[in-house]
Amino acid sequence: MAAPPLKHIVEAALLAAGGPLSLDHLQTLFDQNNVPDKAGLRAALAELDKEYEGRGIELKALASGYQIQVRTELAPWLSRLWEEKPQRYSRALLETLAIIAYRQPVTRGEIEEIRGVSVNTNIMRTLQERGWVRSVGHRDVPGRPAMYGTTRQFLDYFNLASLDELPSLLELRDLDDIHPELDLKFPEEADASAATPDAEPRDE
Amino acid sequence: MAAPPLKHIVEAALLAAGGPLSLDHLQTLFDQNNVPDKAGLRAALAELDKEYEGRGIELKALASGYQIQVRTELAPWLSRLWEEKPQRYSRALLETLAIIAYRQPVTRGEIEEIRGVSVNTNIMRTLQERGWVRSVGHRDVPGRPAMYGTTRQFLDYFNLASLDELPSLLELRDLDDIHPELDLKFPEEADASAATPDAEPRDE
């Protein structure tokens, strides 16, 4: 097999290494009898540099060697690449959201009464930041506590045209009955399907 | 600033990720109002694929998405990039992995039954730590043993897009088959197969 062009070897090495490679280091990749001289390597690098013009990547000469980098202009598209794994909402938050959805307009005090525990301020803030819950007025009692309700975004997110489409409390009874069964699920199973996308069918 | 061409964004994202990205994942990189459809992404990927022809890199579709890879032909130049020799795996590990890959979901007891020996705990741990194997649930029998299956990372690691691409298994034959089979053969064939009785329908 004929040896591939020098610039292809250099490009492949830079991309496989993922970090900067010096000319000396690049030379060590070749058979002793076929080591390109530095001028040859520089020429290959110059060719690559030219090829990358107008593309999303560029060749940079750094202190420790040459490196292929993604151009800064493309940063906006990369910012979502390393999104942190989404956290899961706490049980307390989901309960609070459910009470607001079914009992709106409802004050924090009323939520606390139903849940039997106090409602964390963070929960109310998270729900409002997410755009699912908003203050819809004040109850006309001493202290004038804020009343909360759900938003249009809440309905959109859950694919509901209106609040009427929320499952009725009667259906909830059934759910309550089957709930002990749901709890019998094995933690790994539940985790596995939630955490690893492997379980899903591929889109290709 | 005008948005860069789609193929440059895709190329930059694949190179920045350094691992496979699915079409779904690529779509999440864009602003909600500017998400390209999958056909558009596929077209961009096809363009890239064409550009890479005759170069040192290529575009591959793996189980968990698309990946830009250095071509296998260039591996000899790259093996010197890393001091460490690639790991060798024991026969026990490879056989266990093969059984999980072809028979999934499968319990440890079933693996042991096929191999005729007990499966070392280290092997199961190694396979899971490498992210190639995971528990996919429990068999509904006493003791509820864990069932194992392979992951997308497993396929990625072996450069496969799906389990279908695994080499096909040897065929099983019935004891009763031997004699009728021989009778049907022409004398030369019968001779040939007598000389190499293990030339089973494998294409190597």
Place this chain on the structure above:
Amino acid sequence: MTDTADSDGLLEEQPGAVPSARVRGEPVQELPRDLYIPPDALEVFLEAFEGPLDLLLYLIRKQNLNILDVPIAAITRQYMEYVDLMKELRLELAAEYLVMAAVLAEIKSRTLLPRPPAQEDEEEDPRAELVRRLQEYERYKVAGEELDALPRQGRDFFPAAAEAPDVEPQRREPEVDMRELLAALADVMTRAEMFTHHHVQKEALSVRERMTETLARLDAEHFTGFAELLNAEEGRAGVVVSFLALLELIKAAMVEVVQSEPLAPIHIRARG
């Protein structure tokens, strides 16, 4: 390995042509006959078998035999010689090898026994099960070799990566399923009801009483799932009492608790 049906296997059977070999540094003067193994490779081979099926497969292949036509007497003899050799060399011999020895002996005795002519058609070849297992094992043995030969990331192909500009990773919002929301609501409703009833009807739920009831629900033959013993309809107080009762039973060693691995479901049965 599978295709090493080399013809020289039979040549090494010649008595006297067996030079001494070293096993773990110790010279081995006499090798059993009929061992179709290159003597200098003895050490390697003895440790290379992946179990009795692997050894049997090796013996069969080494003699150019077809799995479907295993001469059980010959193979059994060789297998036993191997097992004896391993014992003699004090190589750690897994119990599976001895189990297989028993299986082979059983098949051999069945092939020797005359069968009543009437049943001849119905009775299966006694080797059938062994042949099935051998074939089954061989498929995966070969599959393992083929897996090893597949291109591998970091050895045969390399993912291409470029340095990315500094970007702030974005946070993704958690996903919520409608069912999760409903489950949360159901929970809170149950709890709310429990709180309201709690003061009205104070049920006397003694732990002792519950211990008796729990024991009555368990038997010594079958395991009962832990969760089945806790009845959610009784509300929190009821669940707590059941749980305390269970703890008392465990402490008193009246029940046996089994969990196959951490986080796996817990199963309970009465001690016989």
